[in-house]
Amino acid sequence: MKLSVVIPVYNEERTLEEIVRRVQATPFEKELVLVNDCSKDNTRAIMDGLAKQYDNVRCFHHETNQGKGGALATGFSKVSGDIVLIQDADLEYDPADYPLLLRPILEGKADVVFGSRFLGGAYSRVHLFYHYVGNRMLTLMSNCFTNLNLTDMETCYKVFRREVADKLQIKSRTFAVEPEITAKVAKLHVRVYEVPISYAGRDYSEGKKIGPKDAFIAFYAIVRWSLFS
Numbered sequence: 001m002k003l004s005v006v007i008p009v010y011n012e013e014r015t016l017e018e019i020v021r022r023v024q025a026t027p028f029e030k031e032l033v034l035v036n037d038c039s040k041d042n043t044r045a046i047m048d049g050l051a052k053q054y055d056n057v058r059c060f061h062h063e064t065n066q067g068k069g070g071a072l073a074t075g076f077s078k079v080s081g082d083i084v085l086i087q088d089a090d091l092e093y094d095p096a097d098y099p100l101l102l103r104p105i106l107e108g109k110a111d112v113v114f115g116s117r118f119l120g121g122a123y124s125r126v127h128l129f130y131h132y133v134g135n136r137m138l139t140l141m142s143n144c145f146t147n148l149n150l151t152d153m154e155t156c157y158k159v160f161r162r163e164v165a166d167k168l169q170i171k172s173r174t175f176a177v178e179p180e181i182t183a184k185v186a187k188l189h190v191r192v193y194e195v196p197i198s199y200a201g202r203d204y205s206e207g208k209k210i211g212p213k214d215a216f217i218a219f220y221a222i223v224r225w226s227l228f229s
Contacts, residue, residue, distance in 0.1 A: 001106065003030040003098075004081030004162075008071030012089040013042040020050050020057065022095045023087060028102070033078050034089075035071040036061045069177035073170040084165040088156045097197045101159050104193040111164050111190035114150060115157030119196035131201070134215050141219065142179055145226035146186035150194060154178050154218070157197055164190055175214045176221035183225035 005023055009016060023032055034047050034057060047059045060074055072086065083105055087093065097115060104110035118136075139153040158181060160168075167188060172180045185192060 001029070001083055002081035003028045003102070004033055004079035004084045005030055005087050006033045006035070006072060006075035006079065006084060007087045007089050008035050008037060008068050008075065009039065009043055009047065009089045010037040010065070010068075010071070011039045011041045011043060013039075013046055015091045016043060016046050016089055017050065019087070019089050019091055019095075020054070024054065024056075026095050026098045028098065030056060031079070031081060032057045033075045034059045035075045037067065037071045038062045038065040067173040067177075068175055069170055069172035069180070072177055076165055076168065076170060079162070079165070082162050083159060084162060085159045086156055092199060092201050093156050094198045094200070097157070097195075100195045101157060101197070104195070105159060105161060109191065110193040111161050111188075112185050112192045113157075113159040114152060114192065114194045115155050115159075115197035116150070116152040116194045117155060117197060117199040118151045119194060128201075138179070138215065138218050138222070142182055142222050142226075145222055146183055148182070148186050148192060150182070150192075152194070153182050155197070164188060172221060174217055176217045179218050179221040180225045183222070183229070186226075 020032060036044050036047055036059065044061060051057045051059045058078065060078060062070065076084065083102060085101065087095065101113050101115050104113050135152065135154050139150055142153040143150055168181060168184050170177060170180065
């Protein structure tokens with residue numbers, strides 16, 4: 001089965017080449033779908049260089065910034081694989097976890113897999129306290145609306161059988177995309193698994209982008225996509 005790795009990219013010139021190298025090292029037939037969300041640094045040139053270096057790297061460039069959700073919507077519309085996996089470009093999430101993430105789907109047990117930072121992966125950088133509390137509260141709220149029993153709704157690592165990915169039709173243009181995807185997955189009544197993953201979270205001095213405002217956006221998104229879509 002072919003794996004499509006969708007990588008939304010915004011101002012990641014420092015980490016982009018390394019994350020592509022790590023994804024390429026995974027033992028799967030795959031394509032990498034990179035979506036540049038109108039980056040202001042040297043990301044575009046680096047992406048185009050990677051597409052020349054690797055036959056399985058495909059690059060798409062937004063001329064206006066559309067947010068993470070917009071980048072994922074573009075990426076999902078371009079995939080050709082049987083399984084679709086979301087990968088951030090900032091090195092917080094380790095592609096060495098791909099075998100664990102894909103196993104429930106490859107064994108025919110799952111349609112969707114969430115990689116949880118709270119189930120005890122091989123390693124995890126200590127979270128900022130308020131990020132940890134915010135993640136757990138948003139996950140609990142999402143669970144109340146979706147009737148899922150997730151431990152990490154906000155995780156980047158979400159993996160889908162292609163048939164499921166095609167049905168999501170992502171509309172959010174911000175980090176609200178995580179609760180949107182989760183709510184839509186719940187409404188599809190598909191088989192959802194969680195697996196433990198490693199996590200090397202960044203702080204703001206290292207380029208972390210999500211902030212307190214995004215928690216309020218996520219709260220609104222949980223209600224909107226659970227009740228009114």
